[in-house]
Amino acid sequence: MNKSLNFQRWLFMNLLLLLGLGVIVSIFSFLGNPLVSPLSLFSGDNPIAGDLYFHARLPRTLLAVFVGAALSSSGVAFQSLLRNPLADPYILGVSGGAALGGVLALALNLPFSLISVLAFGFALGSLFLIYFVAKVEGRLPAHSLLLTGVIFNAFAFALILLINSLVTLGEAHQILFLLMGSLEARPMAEVFWVGLFTFLGLAILVFQSSRMNVISLGDETAAQLGVTPATHRKIIFFAASVMVGASVAVAGLIGFVGLVVPHVCRMIFGPDHRVLMPLSALGGGLFLVLCDFLARTLVSGAGFQTQLPIGVVTALIGAPFFVWLMKK
């Protein structure tokens, strides 16, 4: 809480950083294999470059921004409500639950809109299940929360593999992509919907952010400071689950974003959620764009045809980070 922080300064800072993110993101959307020159998009002498950019590179980069923002800001929300800096949607099992919903919808050949709805419903359902299982005498100790997440993830994955063994080969391939996390080849319409859900969810979370500060002190203290935790908890859990559901439905399981980014932002900008929430969203977008750049270029530059799944890249960065955080 900067002593002179007011709404104007807050807005200015966020817009400035948003602009910075926009610039960095557009630069990275041109980089990669093949390199796309911004000029060639408008000169018209290279129609393939335009196609590649507008149908592959741009939707993919935008998707990375939205999914990164959604996962990161929902991580901040879970961390504050569960009063635990390790609460990331992936580790908690909320993403696993959402993936189960998404896989179920895939297996049933449901349209995209219903995949999102099912993923969101399962995300919300798993969150409440995890919350009630992990609760010990009204509190959520770290070990209990993490254990519940592990068990819940194992259970969700078992069900996913069960479904996987019952479907056709084509569907099984789609399910595999969902499990590894992938930003590839999503139509612009889906990217738009994820963007919309992310934006709405983020707006709600930012609006709730000053109450999150108080709720992170615990329900009893929050009540004594004049904030009814139950009301805000419902809104915040709902918004965060919508964001997780939408991003898992489109991009699959991408872990650790909601852990790494909020933590780094908290170290730099402090724990005040009014500042932390929008900055974590921007940071999450930036982080996933960078990870996606690595995923696109690391192995393809080495002469292979394939690309790394994005979930692999975030896990390779995130898991050691998690260990460091636990040991700190």
Add this chain to the structure above:
Amino acid sequence: MIETKDLTYSVEDKKILEGVTFRMEQGDFVALLGPNGSGKTTLIKILSGVYRDYSGAANLNLMHIGRMRSRGIAQFVSVVPQEAHFAFPFTALEVVLMGRQAFQKNFSFDSAEDLQIASRAMERTDCRQFADRKISTLSGGEKQRVLLARALAQKPRFLLLDEPASHLDLKHQGDLFRLLVDLNRSDGIAVLCVVHDLNLASLYAKRLLCLKEGRLVLQGETGEVLTEENIRKVFGIPCRKLASPDGHSYFFPERVQ
């Protein structure tokens, strides 16, 4: 005015509080005494709107506390808890500013007035010097002063304290109770304070409430209630009362044979 009538609170058939009836006026200074597990903390949580499923009556300014919004209660009643756990590295000033939440809109930043109130509260509890330090780096006593400053930032009419002296050294214990007396006298804040030290109660409180096994076994003027006989009855230990030349009474538990 806070008043309760036949206030009863149970958890799974076990009565934590039973038939508690008392009244606290503006300007009161009440010490709440009682053995461990006698329901002192529970009483504070009911009066501050945390536990709402009690039976009997608990009123704040003639309104049912159980039916008031937390925000409405927090604008009149503030609490210094026994202990506080912080999951995130807030600074002391940030913690104190959270005392202004009950007066702020859903999404808002701290106004110049909020900052002034917070900084004044920190001055009064002698913790302004570590305003920018992380709360987790403070000692138990320093943290206690920050929590008291947060309670003062709520500009309460009723200040409820749950064993505020437990982490404080002798100097800060004295400072705390002198501050409470001052808040009570010059600001007219009613104080309800859980204490274990009979001498602190005897020196500073105007009235005493004694809980034992959830029942209010004694209440009245400090001088009248605090006797060797009553202490034996409530705490089950023999105790000696000594009058000092300055007119105060001091209490010493006898050596157990």
